[in-house]
Amino acid sequence: MASKDVLMAGPLCLIENQPDGELVVQEEAAGLLAQIRQPVVVVAIVGLYRTGKSYLMNRLAGKRKGFCLGATVQGMTKGIWMWCLPHPKRADCTLVLLDTEGLGDVGKGDTQNDAWIFALSILLSSTLVYNSMGTIDQNTLEKLQYVTELTKKIRTKSSMKPLREEENASEFVRFFPAFIWAVRDFTLELEIDGRLVSDDEYLENALKLQKGDTEQIKKCNMPRLCIRQFFPSRKCFTFDRPASKKNLRRLEELEEDDLEEEFLKPMARFCQHIWKTSKPKTVPGGQAVTGAMLANLAKTYVGAINSGQVPCLENAVLALAEIENAAAMREALSCYEEQVGNRVKLPTCTMEELLGVHAECEREATGLFLARAFGVSIKEFQEALEEELKRRKEELCKRNEQVSFVRCSAALLDLSQELEEGIRLGLFSVPGGYRQFLEKRHEIEEKYRLLPGKGIQ
Structure with a gap:
């Protein structure tokens, strides 16, 4: 499905967060994703509840309304909501925005559920936006404890144990998205030691490790260390309030002229940065993830979580490769049958003609398979495809012979009617009749030889 064909009037719930804490992939949203054959650029946003995440995502969608906003202290978004849109800068990709349930909602009281929402946002996205209010200080970093828990919530290898500290963090980096910190309602001067700094310098300064070896310092450094290790690609944007406190309640109704300039300028830079630099979602090996593959990844991760397991990235990619390669094989066989049907009119005059067309269709089908297939199971599926194409070639040859035999038999039957009628009437049972026969x-033989379209029989 091309980007222009993605028709979503508004967001849909992709992963429902049920009252008992179980996560459920919604079939309607998954079915829509399954139709998207383009690579997807997946931007997810996480952060504490009631911090304006949904409004930020609506701006990325180029809309005023879409993801649900709220004007009270109650969190609005539940689970993970999805909005698929034509990418504003890349016609060959689809933009998928994921708005997540706010972390730390006092009405929920389940930090484990929050941790899973955070982990899923990382696993499904190619760009992760962390949204916070005020400034980046120790208190803000401590609220980002979900980063420090990632090694308990995700493992990269299919071993029985989750990833431990001694394992190389680069294993995570292969799977993890680019990281953007959006600091909202930021009213301070960007100045450090009397020097003006950029948003990015402000973030890097906040992530500096404190010196010392005490338990307290180790605890303070833990979220900083995790962000630095797991997200080597980092960016920061600071935003002033979009409007006065009175107008914040009706943000969806405000025109651009009603919004503060100190909010609009960084917002424009933020949107342009994501539209221009966010890469398509990939899995290790560089395979671009399509909408259909993203739906299968969501189902695989949610299934693991609900079964009480730690999602394994390696296993998820292997399972995804199996699904994709099986689909690629089906698509290749469908292509072969379609092309043979279009190019071959049975019966063919010679066997060489038939085998030549088969070889062309086989090359096209194999090329289509290899363009979509990936992972360690490619060889296995390619061998199965070759075997099936060989079987279909033999079946095609038999059909060609059968059609030719029927065509020849019918032609002989038709041409011999006059001869049989003469025999029945005794026209050849007279002197000289045998010569006439x-x-x-x-x-009849000459007419039969000159008759076209008889085939190889």
Whole structure:
């Protein structure tokens, strides 16, 4: 499905967060994703509840309304909501925005559920936006404890144990998205030690490790260390309030002229940065993830979580490769049958003609398979495809012979009607009749030889 064909009037719930804490992939949203054959650029946003995440995502969608906003202290978004849109800068990709349930909602009281929402946002996205209010200080970093829990919530290898500290963090980096910190309602001067700094310098300064070896310092450094290790690609944007406190309650109704300039400028830079630099979602090996693959990844991760397991990235990619390669094989066989049907009119005059068309269709089908397939199971599926194409070639040859045999038999039956009628009437049972019979048979043979379209029989 091309980007222009993605028709979503508004967001849909992709992963429902049920009252008992179980996560459920919604079939309607998954079915829509399954139709998207383009690579997807997946931007997810996480952060504490009631911090304006949904409004930020609506701006990325180029809309005033879409993801649900709220004007009270109650969190609005539940689970993970999805909005698929034509990418504003890349016609060959689809933009998928994921708005997540706010972390730390006092009405929920389940930090484990929050941790899973955070982990899923990382696993499904190619760009992760962390949204916070005020400034980046120790208190803000401590609220980002979900980063420090990632090693308990995700493992990269299919071993029985989750990833431990001694394992190389680069294993995570292969799977993890680019990281953007959006600091909202930021009213301070960007100045450090009397020097003006950029948003990015402000973030890097906040992530500096404190010196010392005490338990307290180790605890303070833990979220900083995790962000630095897991997200080597980092960016920061600071935003002033979009409007006065009175107008914040009706943000969806405000025109651009009603919004503060100190909010609009960084917002424009933020949107342009994501539209221009956010890469398509990939899995290790560089395979771009399509909408259909993203739906399968969501189902795989949610299934693992609900079964009480720690989602394994390696296993998820292997399972995804199996699904994709099986689909690629089906698509290749469908292509072969379609092309043979279009190019071959049975019966063919010669066997060489038939085998030549088969070879062309086989090359096209194999090329289509290899363009979509990926992972370690490619060889296995390619061998199965070759075997199936060989079987279909033999079946095609038999059909060609059968059609030719029927065509030849019908032609002989038709041409011999006059001869059989002469035999029935005794026209050849007279003196000189045998010579007439031979002449008539020879005439029939000549007509039969000149008859076109008989095939190889």
